[in-house]
Amino acid sequence: MRKFIIFLILGAIFLPSFSILASFNAGTTKEYLVAHANSPWSTMALAALGASSVPSDDYLKSVSGSSAIEYAAPILAITSLNQDPRSFGNKDYIPELKKYYVNDQIGDIANINDDIFGLLALVSAGIPTSDSVVAGAKNYIRANQQANGGWGFSVSGGTDSNMTAAAI
Numbered sequence: 001m002r003k004f005i006i007f008l009i010l011g012a013i014f015l016p017s018f019s020i021l022a023s024f025n026a027g028t029t030k031e032y033l034v035a036h037a038n039s040p041w042s043t044m045a046l047a048a049l050g051a052s053s054v055p056s057d058d059y060l061k062s063v064s065g066s067s068a069i070e071y072a073a074p075i076l077a078i079t080s081l082n083q084d085p086r087s088f089g090n091k092d093y094i095p096e097l098k099k100y101y102v103n104d105q106i107g108d109i110a111n112i113n114d115d116i117f118g119l120l121a122l123v124s125a126g127i128p129t130s131d132s133v134v135a136g137a138k139n140y141i142r143a144n145q146q147a148n149g150g151w152g153f154s155v156s157g158g159t160d161s162n163m164t165a166a167a168i
Contacts, residue, residue, distance in 0.1 A: 112167075
């Protein structure tokens with residue numbers, strides 16, 4: 001009887017989650033992403049969905065940013081389209097991202113997310129692991145893994161499952 005009650009409780013907890021998965025509709029998702037297409041994150045999601053074309057990827061051809069993440073996300077979007085961020089727009093975005101590399105870390109010293117996405121962007125663009133920026137950022141990320149094994153958005157903040165997944 002105890003096992004039955006435990007399974008009943010677990011079923012009540014997890015059954016709604018399974019119904020969410022069952023209701024996933026790639027067409028509706030794609031429509032939503034197309035409506036929000038001028039975002040590197042939407043571009044990456046459309047590429048992951050296998051969209052044959054991404055509406056208005058022109059916004060990626062004139063990226064101008066004032067932070068590492070403002071270059072890392074577009075580089076990831078460009079590479080998700082199987083394009084080269086060194087020649088996609090009117091400039092090479094790799095040195096633009098690399099200019100935020102200081103003291104073995106990319107971007108804001110208080111944050112770890114820009115290091116994680118910066119590293120992912122460089123590797124996705126084919127920058128070799130022997131590159132000093134790639135190696136330095138990797139070491140910085142590993143050095144800032146928290147005691148529970150995860151990473152957070154910031155160096156001093158708590159861990160976050162999304163940042164941990166990206167770091168791994």
